[in-house]
Amino acid sequence: PVCMRSIIARIVKFIQRKHVFFEVAAGGLLLVLALLALQSAWYSVLPIEGGVPILNEAEPNRRALDGMQVEEGLGYPPIVAVMVENMEEAQPISGLDQASAVFESVMEANITRFLAFFTLGGVESSGKSSIGPVRSARPYFLDWVREFDALYAHVGSSPEADALIKQGAVRDLDQWFQSQYFWRDTSRPRPHNVYTSLELLKRAADKKTITETKIEAWKFKNDAALEQRGTAEAIAVGYAEPYRVVWKYDRERNAYAREQWGGPHRMTDGAALRPKNIVVAWLPMKVLDEVGRKWFGTIGSGEAVVFRDGEAIRGTWRKSAREERMRFFDDKGLEVVFNAGQMWIEIVPEGMKVEFEV
Secondary structure, three states, X not given: OXXXXXXXXXXXXXXXXXXXXXXXXXXXXXXXXXXXXXXXXXXXXXXXXXXXEEEOOOOOOEOOOOOOEOOOOOOOOOEEEEXXXXXXXXXOOEOHHHOOEEEEEEOHHHOEEEXXXXXXXXXXXXXXXOEEOEOOEXXXXXXXXXXXXXXXXXXXXXXXXXXXXXXXXXXXXXXXXXXXXXXXXXXXXXXXXXXXOHHHHHHHHHHOOOOOOOXXXXXXXXXXXXXXXXXXXXXXXXXXXXXXXXXXXXXXXXEEXXXXXXXXXXXXXXXXXXXXXXXXXXEOEEEOOXXXXXXXXXXXXXXXXXXXXXXXXXXXXXXXXXXXXXXXXXXXXXXXXEEOOOEEEEEEEOOOOEEEOO
């Protein structure tokens, strides 16, 4: 504070008048104060939450999509979104363990579907080649694609989604018209056999001259220390069977293991799904037609719970427009700070039961 610096300066002047020895001491004191001021300025840029510095979203060596460490200047690589199905006939599915963020939502017949976001740069690929099966678009997923300005990979669309895509709602990559970026696995039955890969998606982004995707980042931090982690062990999301999901907290890994289909929900290559953050957001929903296609109120606000570091943070979600980020706030109105790493957003209809213990 200015008043404190003024008082210290007066004391230093008094000492200086008294003895030359104290001139050296005064100089040292001022140096210490200057270093403390610099330290204070640094921590005003890097705020503290629970003793853990929050990663500044503008840091050049942090990726905007998931807060992961990258080389300087690679924080905004191209982002692609892939519509991946979750029907029983499609299991095991591929590639979701590589995603930076995943939205899961219910569709017709109470089937859930995934919208998986991937970055095309900044972190070395694991070498895995397949993502899928890729399926058709739905209108509410477009609003989440739009906020990331992502290239959207899918196979056809519902009538409502098709109309929006034709109006230019998203950067479109439809297998019906750009099949060179997809393939069919002949060992699997149609329509559960369309796949893509990061390599093919990178080619598509290059063809469309998408070199980076600037987005407003969520807020990120480092993992809490082991002794600071909570004990919220299981989260049960009440989708209709067999789509009910249980997330089990692994305190040592500080991650959440997904269970479905009678055990761990594993990918084709055996990889487990272990996101660092789980969000449950309740949205208004209505059925559009006799097929059971649905509408979700993606714009507005509603109830949400964030699971992070073994804690359950009750609060709200907010999204003011299609192109604006969906953000999450605690019960005091402060934006939630996530752990760097994979984010999983469970979209559930208002009134759906979600069980957890804290």
